[in-house]
Amino acid sequence: MTRSSDTLSATELGVPVFAARPVALVGVVVGAVLTALSGRYGYHRDELYFLVAGRHLDWGYVDQPPLTPFIARLSTTIFGDTVMGLRVLSTLSTVATVIVVALIAREFGSDRRGQVLAAVCAAVSGFVLGVGHMVSTATYDLLAWMLIGLLAVRLLRTRDGRWWLALGLTAGIALENKYLVVLPIGALLLSLLIVGPRSVLRSWWLLAGMAVAGLIALPNVLWQFQHDWPQLTVAGGISEDDGTENRIMFVPLQLVQLSPFLVPVWIAGFRRIWRSLPWARSVALAYPVLCVVVLAVGGKSYYALPLLLVLVAAGAEPTLRWVDRHRRQAAAGLILTAVTSAVFTLPVLPASAADAVIPVNKEQGEQIGWPEFAAAVAGAWEQIPASERSTATIFTGNYGEAGALVRYGPSHGLPMPYSAHMSFWQWDRPPDTNTGPVLLVEIERTPIFESHFRDCTQVGTVDSIVSNDEDGTALVLCSGPAEPWSMVWPKIRRFY
Template sequence: MTRPSTAAFAVRPVLSVALLAGAVLTALSGRYGYHRDELYFMVAGRHLSWGYVDQPPLTPFIARVSTAIFGDTVMGLRVFSTLSTVATIMVVALIAREFGSARRGQVLAAICTAVSGFVLAVGHLVSTATYDVLAWMLIALFAVKLLRTGDGRWWLALGVTAGIALENKYLVVLPVGALLVSLLIVGPRSVLRSWWLVVGVAVAGLLALPNVVWQFQHDWPQLTVASGISADDGTENRIMFVPLQILQLSPFLVPVWVAGFRRIWRQLPWARSVALAYPVLCVIVLATGGKAYYALPLLLVLVAAGCEPTLRWIDQHRRAALAALPLAAVSSAVFTLPVLPASATDLVIPVNKEQGEQIGWPDFAASVASAWQTIPEAERSHATLLTGNYGEAGALARYGSAHGLPAPYSPHMSFWEWATPPNTNTGPVLLVEQERTLGFESHFRDCAQVGTITNIVANDADGTALVLCSGPTEPWSALWPRLRRYY
């Protein structure tokens, strides 16, 4: 089978597009505030380990390094996220090059990636998805190189990338698995008969081993978390899968990735397994009730493939093209970046709830402090501040000390492991509950609501109940195991 050669890489224009996107992300990085997950990562970074209840160790480690180098601020925390996005844009352009795009096609691939809502959203924040999308694009690049050249040594590069990515998020097994299934269906199966595949799998396993051992030693808590999320959100995820695929990437890019799928299938038979991997992955995600964004990165591969036919369309419809890309950029920015006034983010939260999760945490801590002040001063030394979830605990860990609050405890996710209230804390307990739960409150005596969090946007913290109880019903050492929550 004839494999195409590749054009020179358009380094300067592609890098210019990537750096412009990075400059926009940097300029806006501190405009709202920390996301609830970022507050959690910062605490996790102070408890470095080979694993956590809900994730491998890489993202908390990067969060700690970033704040140590660039400062303990929102902007300092997000520097590596911005750099990861710059790299992602470059890699998608390289994928377009592998599909036969010359200078213009590579630049268009970079622009399409830079105006993608999904890429901007994960690039703006510190999240496991931020580094996951870069890993997926590198895996796709090496897979396309493998198929184009037939050189089995690319399995080693793919294995190294997958192994490192497994220390960030287990979802990386999805694109690799989808690609292997697609290779079995449409070929070329010859690449599966290489000893380099065995080497790549072995390297990936060795790199992932420290976290796998940690999970084994702790009874696989991440599987418990994943099954709980699927049970809670699986139906909604399936209903919203297609609409969110379109909205989160960008409706303006739909013709590009559709053209990319058609082009691969009709004109690039050596790469058909790459195109088929996307629908295979969609089936897997739908069957397991996963979130829509789990399959989104592979759409960027189809976008890269669709740039050549899109260029031909642009040459014939310049006016429409000149309007489409700016509209894609503006709409993506509005829904994923902090360009609106904070009080106006309710307009975009239905599509991207993560916008709202960056707003109101300093005020949240101040409200909790006001409730804490209702505890008589003589009783505060043996009182307990207990939050219902990791976001609340992370916010109070970051902002609470400025308001005279003690370190918070939480039975949620890895917070449960990091600290247990001492048995000497026999006094009042201030519960910070996203929603009042009688089963949770039954572990404490004489509970009464003393405050409510009122945020300027309808995020998860809005309406949080502040409930003051006279004390735990039994010693914390006996109570703590029963309070543990994985999701």
């Protein structure tokens, strides 16, 4: 099969043989790197939250569906309640993502070398490594998006409407992880209406796929309905707080977050689809359509990044022609991409040197210093007379701080913390019998917030070894709540 026959092979003669062994080898290397580095820093603030959420399994949470907390609990149950144990399933998900990108390249007609190049490009991209290193909703969302991309390309290539059923199944499971999956599907449907082939929309299989997705997502939808749609409140708050910054940084981050060195590859993929694979034009158009939607709602830049990996898969074949003429430059480019991606997204630097990359990737800093944070809180707690501690309360400003104290507090003799942030507000509140001192953990002192407590004085500060959100956190000791906790609790709830 020659490269000049890409369109014919993809639309009429089927697809090339899957390069299973070399692609699997790329996946194994990625898995080995992520495993080797998985315990180097520590838990991310979101992971600390997921660990607690996993102890309160439900069909929904204030800020997310249930799948990621369930996976966190499953991973720690099977592989151990450690940082490395928590991240095993995340690593396996990332390996699967790399393999699926190669399968997408195959659907576009790429031969063995093109499939391997697509897998390598995915493996060295900063976004894939970054979300693969930790447990996050984005980790499993990325795999879901890639599977949806694979199924969508196969649907368009074969015109077999039964693939809508598989799309619906995948989308339904993805909706139990994150609602963002409606964005690529919506962008694809709109693109199909614009450039076709519209025939795939005239199928009862489409309705069947939608029914399957809705049925799987129904338990979480019902949970959200029963709790007054808190996730919409969270999303609205994020858009209001960060929307302007997200719009300003959208284009630069689209170029940087996947990797600047991969920009020519996904541009080549877009051009290849548009010029040579007319049956797949809706897949290419879905990316700019999605970008417009994300910009309009003020969403985060990474919301559109997974579709760039689909374009990278399409661009692997034409990129090979350049690689054949510039082998040394190509090798140097891939090595440089891998190194820069690793430095900015993985814990390869000493923790004390992480400030060098935090301005680009703040998530690095959110994995450092939680045991020291708990020790600082313990130091402030010890200032409460022992006779008053039985009625005293630790109250944290956000779920990351609360999760850290759940994890590390017991070793310092601390009681379980409380927080009004996200689902922590629902899980528990202090009893009204806790009339004693209240230790507030505040990233920034807030007079309006402190007005719910009596006689508040700062007694300590968290000094982190890196410039993360917790650096400089104020430890404020109050003599007690201004009202019974049952009256205070509804007034201090935080959705974002």
